Amino acid sequence: MNSTIQLYDATLRDGMGGGGMSLTAQEKLRVVERLDALGIDMIEAGFPSSNPKEAELFELLAAAPLSTAVIVAFGMTRRRGVSAENDEGLNVLAASIAPAVTLVGKSSPLHVEKVVRVSREENLEMIAGSVAFIAGAGKRALFDAEHFFDGWREDSQYALETLQAAIDAGAERVVLCDTNGGSMPSQITETVLAVREALPNALIGIHTHDDGGCAVANSLVAIEAGATQVQGTLNGIGERTGNANLVTINADLQLKRGIEGLAAENLARLTETAHFLDELLNRAPNPAQPYVGKNAFAHKAGMHAAGVSADPGTFEHIDPSLVGNRSEVIVSELAGRATIAEKGSLAGLDLDAAVSARIVDKVKELEHAGYQFEAADGSFELLMRRESGSYEPLFRLESWSVTVEQSADGAVASEATIVIWLGDQRYERRATGNGPVNALDSALRSAIVEVHPEVADVELVNYKVRILDESHGTDAVTRVLIDASDGERVWGTIGVGENVIAASWQALVDSLEFIHQPALDKKDGQP
Numbered sequence: 001m002n003s004t005i006q007l008y009d010a011t012l013r014d015g016m017g018g019g020g021m022s023l024t025a026q027e028k029l030r031v032v033e034r035l036d037a038l039g040i041d042m043i044e045a046g047f048p049s050s051n052p053k054e055a056e057l058f059e060l061l062a063a064a065p066l067s068t069a070v071i072v073a074f075g076m077t078r079r080r081g082v083s084a085e086n087d088e089g090l091n092v093l094a095a096s097i098a099p100a101v102t103l104v105g106k107s108s109p110l111h112v113e114k115v116v117r118v119s120r121e122e123n124l125e126m127i128a129g130s131v132a133f134i135a136g137a138g139k140r141a142l143f144d145a146e147h148f149f150d151g152w153r154e155d156s157q158y159a160l161e162t163l164q165a166a167i168d169a170g171a172e173r174v175v176l177c178d179t180n181g182g183s184m185p186s187q188i189t190e191t192v193l194a195v196r197e198a199l200p201n202a203l204i205g206i207h208t209h210d211d212g213g214c215a216v217a218n219s220l221v222a223i224e225a226g227a228t229q230v231q232g233t234l235n236g237i238g239e240r241t242g243n244a245n246l247v248t249i250n251a252d253l254q255l256k257r258g259i260e261g262l263a264a265e266n267l268a269r270l271t272e273t274a275h276f277l278d279e280l281l282n283r284a285p286n287p288a289q290p291y292v293g294k295n296a297f298a299h300k301a302g303m304h305a306a307g308v309s310a311d312p313g314t315f316e317h318i319d320p321s322l323v324g325n326r327s328e329v330i331v332s333e334l335a336g337r338a339t340i341a342e343k344g345s346l347a348g349l350d351l352d353a354a355v356s357a358r359i360v361d362k363v364k365e366l367e368h369a370g371y372q373f374e375a376a377d378g379s380f381e382l383l384m385r386r387e388s389g390s391y392e393p394l395f396r397l398e399s400w401s402v403t404v405e406q407s408a409d410g411a412v413a414s415e416a417t418i419v420i421w422l423g424d425q426r427y428e429r430r431a432t433g434n435g436p437v438n439a440l441d442s443a444l445r446s447a448i449v450e451v452h453p454e455v456a457d458v459e460l461v462n463y464k465v466r467i468l469d470e471s472h473g474t475d476a477v478t479r480v481l482i483d484a485s486d487g488e489r490v491w492g493t494i495g496v497g498e499n500v501i502a503a504s505w506q507a508l509v510d511s512l513e514f515i516h517q518p519a520l521d522k523k524d525g526q527p
């Protein structure tokens with residue numbers, strides 16, 4: 001068993017196959033930045049096609065300063081009856097900005113004959129020719145052996161030949177895929193051991209799906225059997241029942257098996273990174289998710305709670321702070337403060353112990369009211385600034401109002417009026433918009449740009465509303481998340497309230513105030 005493992009994230013490609021999974025190019029960039037900060041080695045970004053959304057993502061990635069992660073483009077081996085040189089998809093991959101390419105090809109004779117309908121020999125040529133073409137274009141080539149474990153059970157000799165074809169053609173690694181997700185751990189162990197014996201010099205990766213409920217277990221046993229790369233997605237999102245959950249795998253590898261994947265200080269970012277993705281997907285994080293769920297270290301029963309207070313080892317399998325989570329019983333004030341102080345220093349703020357403690361209290365209070373700052377980095381920075389005295393308000397509000405009117409022909413018109421103060425000057429502005437929030441935004445900006453022209457560059461790229469069904473008080477509340485961008489950075493802001501327009505107003509104001517704040521000496525590389 002290897003002591004270090006290469007971590008390969010497929011959230012943005014395979015993960016997006018799940019129902020209701022959709023992210024904009026800007027949001028995908030934010031995910032890439034988080035994965036990079038976490039210390040993930042390789043990030044699969046998808047196929048760099050002419051589809052405008054994918055094309056935009058690869059353009060953004062070309063300009064993104066990543067510290068360690070390698071961007072991987074993903075595509076298929078050549079189509080049948082066409083040479084690799086003349087295959088359109090392969091040419092797109094060869095020309096992409098990604099330094100590495102994962103090519104998926106068939107390893108199961110059943111699929112070769114029934115699905116692709118080519119001879120076994122042509123399939124081997126499709127793999128070899130495609131890998132050679134990509135490697136010849138100067139890319140690091142990885143071969144995803146699709147349906148490998150099913151193929152192995154049908155004809156292990158042929159399944160091996162597909163791997164050998166890829167390796168001979170220049171693939172740096174072959175990835176064994178349990179595409180149907182139905183293999184059991186003992187089958188995975190047996191197969192990986194046999195492949196290693198047959199191909200002792202090959203670098204092996206493992207890619208599993210959770211149809212049999214064993215994706216994480218299958219990944220772990222494959223690593224024990226000699227795989228040195230593990231592929232998965234954040235929170236296990238993906239088609240059907242999902243992919244292997246890379247969050248759980250990371251914690252298991254590090255804390256249970258002593259295998260180095262993430263740096264220890266990055267492991268403590270797991271919880272916030274997992275929640276960040278759920279917030280972007282506009283879904284509630286699973287409270288029962290291993291390691292990072294809200295209930296993962298919650299102790300309800302009196303005896304458990306008493307035991308944990310006396311010695312956390314009695315009812316907790318690990319110290320929750322190792323993965324950035326916390327016990328619901330003993331909230332570690334010290335750990336909380338240290339995390340805040342670190343976040344402050346990343347933003348360029350020097351927070352002393354008293355200020356950090358105040359921020360911890362404030363965050364707890366706001367979380368109780370329905371706020372979540374994982375995807376609202378902009379609002380969180382403003383909060384830290386307010387508590388530490390480095391906050392500069394953009395304007396003073398006197399009042400705002402919105403009317404929404406529907407006429408008999410069905411047309412809906414929104415109009416907003418705002419009254420604000422900039423210095424000792426009073427501004428009253430009215431604007432229409434294609435919705436109440438858009439009208440408020442227009443009215444507010446038309447006043448502010450006269451004094452602060454920089455707010456004209458802020459674009460609201462995303463607006464999301466969620467009704468919180470958990471009872472945070474007496475009534476249901478609405479949470480609004482806005483992503484804003486100035487063309488270089490993207491920041492998230494949040495508003496919460498019983499009224500959706502009022503919650504939107506908070507998030508809107510934060511998105512403009514964020515860019516107005518006095519510059520600080522920011523540290524690079526951390527979102």
Ligand SMILES: [Zn+2]
Pocket residue numbers: 014179207209243
């Ligand atoms: Zn897959």
